[in-house]
Amino acid sequence: EIVLTQSPDFQSVAPQETVTITCRASQSIGRSLHWYQQKPGQSPKLLVKYTSQSLSGVPSRFNGSGSGTDFTLTINSLEAEDAATYYCHQSSSLPLTFGGGTKVEIK
Amino acid sequence: QVHLQESGPGLVKPSETLSLTCSVSGGSISSFYWNWIRQSPGKGLEWIGNIYFTGTTNYNPSFKSRVTISVDTSKNEFSLRLNSVTAADTALYYCARTYSGSSFSSFQHWGQGTQVIVSS
Numbered sequence: 001e002i003v004l005t006q007s008p009d010f011q012s013v014a015p016q017e018t019v020t021i022t023c024r025a026s027q028s029i030g031r032s033l034h035w036y037q038q039k040p041g042q043s044p045k046l047l048v049k050y051t052s053q054s055l056s057g058v059p060s061r062f063n064g065s066g067s068g069t070d071f072t073l074t075i076n077s078l079e080a081e082d083a084a085t086y087y088c089h090q091s092s093s094l095p096l097t098f099g100g101g102t103k104v105e106i107k
Numbered sequence: 108q109v110h111l112q113e114s115g116p117g118l119v120k121p122s123e124t125l126s127l128t129c130s131v132s133g134g135s136i137s138s139f140y141w142n143w144i145r146q147s148p149g150k151g152l153e154w155i156g157n158i159y160f161t162g163t164t165n166y167n168p169s170f171k172s173r174v175t176i177s178v179d180t181s182k183n184e185f186s187l188r189l190n191s192v193t194a195a196d197t198a199l200y201y202c203a204r205t206y207s208g209s210s211f212s213s214f215q216h217w218g219q220g221t222q223v224i225v226s227s
Contacts, residue, residue, distance in 0.1 A: 001168075034213035043217035044152070049206060050213070087152060091211045095167040096142075098152035 002026050002090050006099035014107040019075040021102045023088035028068045032092035035064055035073045038101075039084045047086075048073065080106050109134040111202050111218035119196075119225050125189040129202030129218060136160055136183045140205040142214060143176060143187045147198035157210055158185055165210055192225045199223075 003026040013019050023033065031051040036044035046055060048064035051071060061076040075082055083106045088099040115127035129141065142157040156166035158176045166174050170189065178185040189196060199220045205212035 032211065036214075043201060043220055044214070045217075046206070046213055046215055089152075089213065091213060094165055094210070095169070096154040096211075098154070100151050 001095055002029060002093060002097050004088050004090055004097055004099035006086075006088060006102050008102060009100070010103045010105070012105040012107050013078050015080060016077050019078055019082075019104055021073045021075075021086055021088075021104075023066075023071045023073070023099050025069045025071070025090060025092075029090045029092035031067050032090055033064075033066065033071045034089045034091065035062075036087045036089065037082075037084045038087065044087060075104070078104075078106065082106070109204060109216045111204065111216055113200060113202050113218045113221040115200075115221060115223070117222055117224060119192050119223060120227050121193055121225055122191055125187070125192050125196060125223055125225075127187045127200055127202075127221060127223070128184055129186070130182075130184045131204075132183070136178065136180055136185065139208055140165075140210045140212065141176075141178065141185045142203045142205065144201045144203055144214070145198040146201065146220070149195075150198075153198075155187065155189075157205070159210075194225050197223065197225045 005024045035048040038044040052064045063074045085101045085103045110132045112130045137160040140157045143155040173190045175188040201220045202218045203214040204216040206215040
């Protein structure tokens, strides 16, 4: 099973600043890494697929990068509505697995 | 717009079987992979398994001996059965659809989730 380790667990950031979340895989997963945003009481929402592919309706301030074992989600110019927990997910091999999550708080 | 809705008992007794159904609307179930995922404070997000409309299944080995996922294309729904539940199976259960027609894909659409508590 591929283990995904996210860091940090928690980040408190002021509006308009940049947030960087990392996800490290226990073995190479190519670019089969996806990012989700989950707000309290809601289901996860797909933000970025296959490392860096954007999705319709997702603000352009959300950007993904990386390959192999190291991946990053960057949120530029943080907005109040971005307060949420962010998860990475790998689809390189079964069982599909998720990272432990990074909670982003707005200062 | 595809909409997924989970349904089933919110309370299950230990050692009994958890049964949930996911109803799909706004699109046909006859494509894509249909997944069950659960979320608990202790274990975070866990993928349980998925099914293709043909009936092909993939299961997480952590659940394999206890889980069955089935599909009913005539009703546009798929189901989860988890046997011999314990308190550790208490979680919020989601159904979700893959982005593409591959098992190795992201999850584009999610249900709202249904809370299941295992308790006598």
